[in-house]
Amino acid sequence: MxxxxxxxxxxxxxxxxxxxxxxxxxxxxxLDAGIPAIGLWRxxxxxxxxxxxxxxxxxxxxxxxxxxxxxxxxxxxxxxxHAALAENLRALEEAAELGTxxxxxxxxxxxxxxxxxxxxxxxxxxxxxxxxxxxxxLGVRLAIEPLHxxxxxxxxxxxxxxxxxxxxxxFPVEQVGVVxxxxxxxxxxxxxxxxxxxxxxxxxxxVCDWTLPLPADALLGRGHVGDGHIDxxxxxxxxxxxxxxxxxxxxxxxDTIWNTPGADTLRTMIERHHAHVEAP
Amino acid sequence: MxxxxxxxxxxxxxxxxxxxxxxxxxxxxxLDAGIPAIGLWRxxxxxxxxxxxxxxxxxxxxxxxxxxxxxxxxxxxxxxxHAALAENLRALEEAAELGTxxxxxxxxxxxxxxxxxxxxxxxxxxxxxxxxxxxxxLGVRLAIEPLHxxxxxxxxxxxxxxxxxxxxxxFPVEQVGVVxxxxxxxxxxxxxxxxxxxxxxxxxxxVCDWTLPLPADALLGRGHVGDGHIDxxxxxxxxxxxxxxxxxxxxxxxDTIWNTPGADTLRTMIERHHAHVEAP
Numbered sequence: 110m111x112x113x114x115x116x117x118x119x120x121x122x123x124x125x126x127x128x129x130x131x132x133x134x135x136x137x138x139x140l141d142a143g144i145p146a147i148g149l150w151r152x153x154x155x156x157x158x159x160x161x162x163x164x165x166x167x168x169x170x171x172x173x174x175x176x177x178x179x180x181x182x183x184x185x186x187x188x189x190x191h192a193a194l195a196e197n198l199r200a201l202e203e204a205a206e207l208g209t210x211x212x213x214x215x216x217x218x219x220x221x222x223x224x225x226x227x228x229x230x231x232x233x234x235x236x237x238x239x240x241x242x243x244x245x246x247l248g249v250r251l252a253i254e255p256l257h258x259x260x261x262x263x264x265x266x267x268x269x270x271x272x273x274x275x276x277x278x279x280f281p282v283e284q285v286g287v288v289x290x291x292x293x294x295x296x297x298x299x300x301x302x303x304x305x306x307x308x309x310x311x312x313x314x315x316v317c318d319w320t321l322p323l324p325a326d327a328l329l330g331r332g333h334v335g336d337g338h339i340d341x342x343x344x345x346x347x348x349x350x351x352x353x354x355x356x357x358x359x360x361x362x363x364d365t366i367w368n369t370p371g372a373d374t375l376r377t378m379i380e381r382h383h384a385h386v387e388a389p
Numbered sequence: 390m391x392x393x394x395x396x397x398x399x400x401x402x403x404x405x406x407x408x409x410x411x412x413x414x415x416x417x418x419x420l421d422a423g424i425p426a427i428g429l430w431r432x433x434x435x436x437x438x439x440x441x442x443x444x445x446x447x448x449x450x451x452x453x454x455x456x457x458x459x460x461x462x463x464x465x466x467x468x469x470x471h472a473a474l475a476e477n478l479r480a481l482e483e484a485a486e487l488g489t490x491x492x493x494x495x496x497x498x499x500x501x502x503x504x505x506x507x508x509x510x511x512x513x514x515x516x517x518x519x520x521x522x523x524x525x526x527l528g529v530r531l532a533i534e535p536l537h538x539x540x541x542x543x544x545x546x547x548x549x550x551x552x553x554x555x556x557x558x559x560f561p562v563e564q565v566g567v568v569x570x571x572x573x574x575x576x577x578x579x580x581x582x583x584x585x586x587x588x589x590x591x592x593x594x595x596v597c598d599w600t601l602p603l604p605a606d607a608l609l610g611r612g613h614v615g616d617g618h619i620d621x622x623x624x625x626x627x628x629x630x631x632x633x634x635x636x637x638x639x640x641x642x643x644d645t646i647w648n649t650p651g652a653d654t655l656r657t658m659i660e661r662h663h664a665h666v667e668a669p
Contacts, residue, residue: 224620230578259539261576262618263601272578296541298510298552321543325605338542340504 117382117389121146121174123315123360124153126378127371132157134371136169142375146172148315148358149207151200163207173209174356175252175313176200182236183217183229183266190236193217197240205247211312212244213252213288218263229266234276241284252312253277254288257296259327270294270303277310286312289348290360292331295319295339304347311353316341316386317361324364331361334381341385357386397662397669401426401454403595403640404433406658407651412437414651416449422655426452428595428638429487431480443487453489454636455532455593456480462516463497463509463546470516473497477520485527491592492524493532493568498543509546514556521564532592533557534568537576539607550574550583557590566592569628570640572599572611575619584627591633596621596666597641604644611641614661621665637666 122144124135132153139147147166154162154176166173179200182193197214204212216233219226237251244251253273256265267273273287287310294300296319304311318337323330334341345357359378366374383389402424404415412433419427427446434442434456446453459480462473477494484492496513499506517531524531533553536545547553553567567590574580576599584591598617603610614621625637639658646654663669 219618224618226576226618226620257539258537258576259603259607262599268576268578275578296506296538296548298547298549298555319542322605323539323603323607325602327539327603327607338499338504338506340506 121356121358123148126361128367146174148175175211176204178213180214181217204249241280245284257293288313290315315360401636401638403428406641408647426454428455455491456484458493460494461497484529521560525564537573568593570595595640
């Protein structure tokens, strides 16, 4: 009999979705909308300061579903390797201070002018081996995110969930997991079997929709859940069957959505979540 | 001691690469450049007429490496199914008349408004089963082309070489094969093992390069071999090791290249072929 909207108990706002909000604005937006969790971005955290950001989300009672993002592990040579390790150790420490157990990794693309995809993938594995014990010490899990193959050259040489699991399974489950982001994996003919295989390795479930046409900057082509071609209900069921009951984080890169008032975006997120991802 | 360029004995011009050339112009272009084979497109063939096109290439002494293209097998309902079968039977007959043993199939994307990727993939398998015996009768092989996953929604629900082989292996090897197009498969972490698995199923090897940024129409983002991120030498070695010694067809969708004089494009093709794909 109540007009109250049902609380979306597993929904999290990835803060890139409201890119024009500062961290304090995003925290307040979640409180106003009744969204119980937030996925933070390091650049936004840096604007506020890590300690202050941690205090804000804690006092707001929000869970921090993930920190985005570490990774970029493919630079060649000792300098590139050293810089990547140092940066990812800082990211792990920030994640711990912010109270999240998940650091999302975008592993990096091919170095400039390189065609050595095999070599770049080997460097990812090597640096994961260096980072994993530190992650374990800090109680934060490295979550390898396979990116859509159209980002293989420039952003992530890990392109499928199966490939991410091949990497993750070299390490203890509490140290290295995987991200299932609908946009990046929806097309994969092995998706169902790889989600089943992933089980407890699933560290994060991120959602947005595949919409066409792709814009000139393909990074910004993602749509609200329900606006495109992805069958979210089935994907959510597969994740549930695999044992994943954690946060469902809405992460959208889209100029039009970024230029929409944040409160409107959060209202759409909640509606679409109930309609397409998980029944209320 | 000769200044003669070495003849690129396995090189074929896919005629989309010189989109502004008619079929007779493309045939003459190949003769002038010393390119021994051509991959034909049905729209260009139709402009000239099938019988006349067949006569032209035969009298020029060119091999016809492929006919592009059949497919688009995902339409739902009996009408869509019937139309797709009829169209593909016509394409098979044209291929036979043109003297090629290979009809390239782009299998089709999701029907408008559909999110049922599993269903679309099932329809592809069903229609292949209808078409395969006819292909066998005509001595033409259906060559399933996995397209890059960024085309999954709108052009081809077959997205990996492994998936194409799962389909092809249901049929006799002389009836159904696969296309290995560098642009579509270069990113695949399973590429080496799937090429090895493919063996005699490989009906065509098509090349062009992955270049960035993607243009607004992602279909047109392909570059000349050597302009992008693909390691062609390794891919060619893998195909050779799998037993493929057939045509290497250059197929480029790119507005800038289309607006280049065809003879210049063919000269570039030959140079890049020797430099990156196969030593002279």
